[in-house]
Amino acid sequence: MAKEQIIPSAEQRLNSGLRNLWYPVAASWAVAKAPVGLIRLGERVLLWRDAEGRVHAVDDRCPHRGARLSMGWNLGERVACWYHGVEVNGAGQMARVPALAKCGIEGRKFNHSYPVIEKAGAIFLWFGDRDVEPTPLVLPEEIDSEQWGQVLCTAHWNCNYRYAAENVMDPMHGAYLHAVSHSMAEGDKTATMQARATDHGFIFEKTNQTGVNFDWTEFGDTGTHWQRLSIPYRKSAGPGGSFSIVGMVVPVDETSCRVFFWRCRKVQGWQRDAWHFLYRARLERLHWDVLEQDRLILEGMKDDARDHEALYAHDAGLVRLRRLMQAEAKRQVEALTAKAEALA
Ligand code: FES
Ligand SMILES: [Fe+2]
Incomplete structure (x- = not known):
């Protein structure tokens, strides 16, 4: 049975989480034998693995x-x-009522069933509006290629998910x-910044410096919203060149979120094993x-901090991300309204 959808305002939609996207909801290791209950985009979600390991x-x-x-x-x-x-x-059907023989509602579907994909050491769910089919989930190559090794770290933050995403759009x-810190103590403390479009989003970067500090960041939408950046490492940090980070965030509710950061290096074979070991032990x-x-910093900001800002040029990246997400929220609300009117 499809969920009843009450039409939100665009701001409500944005604040609680854009729909029609895949979101990482948990690290793979977090769902083992026992059923797991989570809250994501304000919804209570149950996850479990069957005997074949499918979620x-x-x-x-x-x-x-x-x-x-x-x-x-x-x-x-x-x-x-x-x-x-x-x-x-898993289809959301009431499969069995053990206390009553031949119970008349056995077999009926009462629960929403979420499409699931497990990739890159994480469990992704599709949060879609009614009748919106899941799009393909395409991940950045750093977390979807044999060439790269990665370590996933994930944490619960008590701030709206947009602050977590905007933080990554702000290299300065x-x-x-x-x-x-061990990696960002070098380089200029001033910069001019520019944005440029990519196939799936945009890059926001320093014009005067690259390869020294956190100097550029990228946003992409490929069925899920992701961000990517790289932090240079000293030679003593081992093989594989710069350290890439792929970040995603899922809303828990309107005032908290879960962040996912994959730390990636382009290393294979024994060097990857050595890197994993050294990463765990040292980094x-x-x-x-x-x-x-x-x-x-983010938990210290009030929920309405965005209503009382004095922005300057370095904030153009997060402003661009906001505009893009606001436009998508508006599109989603308009589509819901049009559907509701067609049904009325
Ligand atoms: S069996 Fe679940 S509430 Fe009764
Ligand atoms: Fe940071």
């Missing part, structure tokens, strides 16, 4: 009386509710917020320190 995702709500299915049991193809044992399958903060903690600096 299923449906509303985390028992169709019987509304208990959270994630508190129940993983039966492989189905999950059983803890409250009265009702079983729901590297030279200040992260001035005391990961330093990267967490940098992420904590971002988290502290």
Whole structure:
């Protein structure tokens, strides 16, 4: 059964999360045998793996009386509710009512079932408006190619997801917020910035410096919204050239989000194994320190900070991202309105 959709304003749509996109909702390792209950884009979602390791995702709500299915049991193809044992399958159907023989509502679909793709060590769900089919999910090559090794790190931040995305569109903060860090202590503290279009989005970059600090950042929309940047590394950091970071963010609700950062290097074979080991042993903690600096700044900002800003030229990247997302929110709301009017 499709979800009832109440038509939001464009700002509400933007604030709670754009639809018709794939979002990473959890790292693969976070969903093992037990059912997992998450909140993403304000929706309660249940995830579980069947015996073949495939992930299923449906509303985390028992169709019987509304208990959270994630508190129940993983039966492989189905999950059983803890409250009265009702079983729901991956298609969102009430597959079995164990307490009543020949229950008349057995087999009916009450729960929304989310399309799922597992890639790059993460579980992606499609959050679509009614009747909008999932688009292909295309990921940046750094996280979708044998040539690259990556380590995924993910964290919960208590800020609206847009602040997390805008933070990555703002390379200049590297030279200040992260001035005391292992990778961003070098380079000019002033810059002129420019934006240029790409096939799937745009790049925002310093015109006076590249390859020294956090000097450019890219936004792309390929069925999911991603951001990409690279941080140069000293030669002593090992093979593979610059360190690339692919970032994504999923709204939890209107005031919190989960960020995903893949740290990537173009290394293969034994060098990749050595890099993974050394990354875990030597670098990961330093990267967490940098992420904590971002988290502290963003969590310290009020939800309505964007309504009281005095922006300057360095903010052109995040303004461009805002415009793009606002335009998409408007398109989505107009499409919902047109559909509702056609049905009326
Ligand atoms: S609420 Fe789930 S079985 Fe009754
Ligand atoms: Fe940062």
